[in-house]
Amino acid sequence: MAIDPVYLDHAATTPVREEVFEAMKPFYGPRFGNPSSTHRWGREARAALDEARERVGRCLGARADEICFTSGGTEADNLAILGAWRLLKAKGRKAILATPIEHKAILGAVHQAAHEGAEERFVNMTADGVVDRASFDKLFDDDVAVCSIMWVNNEIGTIQPIPELASKAKESGALFHTDAVQAFGKVTIDAQKQPFDFLTISGHKFGAPKGIGALFIRRGVHLEPLMHGGSQDRGRRPGTENVAAAVGLARAAELTIAECEAHCAAMEKLRDKLEAGILAKVPDAVIHGRGVPRAPHVTNVSVPGTDSESLLMALDLRGIACSGGSACQSGSIEPSHVLSAIGVRPDLASAAVRMSLGALTTEKSIDRVIEVFPSLVAKARQMATAE
């Protein structure tokens, strides 16, 4: 292909940054030690791990002991929900409150808790994809053990008022978790000022490798570990720590925070250009969540009379990588639970294409999408009417 390919799927994953890769290298070489060992090699690894913990903590306004490294977002989400709920159910609080637009990692963990006796409560969403405050207040009572609300939605980018919702949860004595996998580097996160108890981040969404993430666990908040074994991470997460990845996570987090403002402004500008460009040529395209605060890197567009499966294939064959709803195990695209939950018509939900911007996005690549996407749409619609 003569034309440069366009990667517009940064919400799925991002390339590992060169600086991050460099920072990790020594730990695949001479500094290979096990941080639990007492000898020199172990001490070196331990020092790097402790430092990484501190550095990640600083990026979140947290202390080192509040950072628990995990294998990624899914593990952190599960640890927060199930770990907290399993402890709290003994105290008689039975309910878990979440939104229906959470990531599958949260929904799956909540369903598991329900298997173990929890009462699931799902808050209503507005058509724009934010929490319906009246519904939230109505569902919140003293029975709620854990409340989990994602900060930035991975499919449509809408931002929830997390500090406000967390305060409400704290008033009634519930633990509050937020999945900030898409939020990190896009919204201001400060554990000192914002009263959440748990917060999930995932490295590969911001330039660290896959297989590393972290759960912020506020000092004094307890949870039951998911795994059993050694005493690593205060017993919260047994298993030899992935030192190299933790160091990579720290480096990526620091870079992300340092560049946050400039990066977000640039993404927002490109995202707005992309949306305007599409709307100019496809005036009836629906951009989900457009009326509320959104993270700058995600846009999700449905064009009536098209289907996302065909569009994604056609885009990919033109060198443009986007995504649909969530892919199932086989790789086929399932209708998006997020769009259904915010009341999007099924025909529009099955036409949704998510484009997510990031490090690889340039003005040129956006121009190309603005040129190609509407032409594919026009063709798809022509075929649909020819039937």
Added chain:
Amino acid sequence: MTRERVLVAMSGGVDSSVAAAMLVEQGYDVVGATMKLFCHGDDVPDRPCCSLDSVNDARRVCEQLGIPHYVLNLESRFGHDVVDNFVEEYARGRTPIPCVRCNTFTKFRDFLKKADAIDARWIATGHYARVLNGELLRGVDENKDQTYFLWGIDRTVLSRLILPVGGLDKAQTRARAHAMGLEVIADKPESQEICFVPDGDYARILEQRLPADAPALSRGPIVTSRGVIVGEHNGFARYTIGQRRGVPGGFAVPMYVVAIRPEQRAVVIGTRDELLGNGLIAREVNWLADRPKLGESVSVRVRHRAPLARGEIVRLAGDELEIALDEPVSAITPGQSVVLYAGERVLGGGFIESARQKRTSLPVLAA
């Protein structure tokens, strides 16, 4: 010159994998796609088709061939067009043939739309059949020929269809797979069963989808063609014409299921002679060549792998067709297909509505 694009339906089996590989060799711009038609969940790991492993095999083959691979979710359409019909047919006392409807609706209609979406001039599959000058021909391997399942496709599809393995026999296809280094799939077993029926137990699918008190799954009489009740069965949907299993013994000659009468919930048994039919009526007839004339003599096949028989077209009305057979044919089964050939050319086909036992027609099987 830009290469012509072809979208290949890849099941993860040897035939469609070799088909894709041959097209790559021939210089096409090949795109592979696996149709996800139903979901077994995680509990059927070793199904030959449509399971996760099959999708993975197709993906690995594409990776090896250096071509893109996609999974197309056609579950709801397949469920409606194929699985629902499968259940309805059994409920009506017929023996359906879901592969025909899958080809007609799913593989060669829905799939073609996906090809349109990516500007693919061609579609291809791993079927053992050939397309020549806009006509469909039987596969070179008579033993593997799959035209029996292909008569229902839209005639216009033929101008966009490539069937790369139709000129090979199965052994040659496997040899090609080895020669091209497709070891992942080269020795995969054949899939003979219906893909959405795990372990071949189709009655279980009916039990899942029909109400518990459905007549098709309820007890009824087993009767002889003279109307004598000789036993009881546990649901006529568990029987098909020509079947011996589940038929009561104690007769002087072997007895077979010769008819199913859903309105009486009856399974009718009779002798081998009573299975013979001298003609048939078919519906939903589709032509893949110019419509033949009344009185024309054709070759017909009334069951997959059954030998070809000769017959004469004695009635043509709308999408209905009647054939008088030169020699009697055994076990002509409502719901199965009849396919008409002129030499190796497929003329068309239809779904068997009923068999004609004799011109003077016996009441048992009269339409």
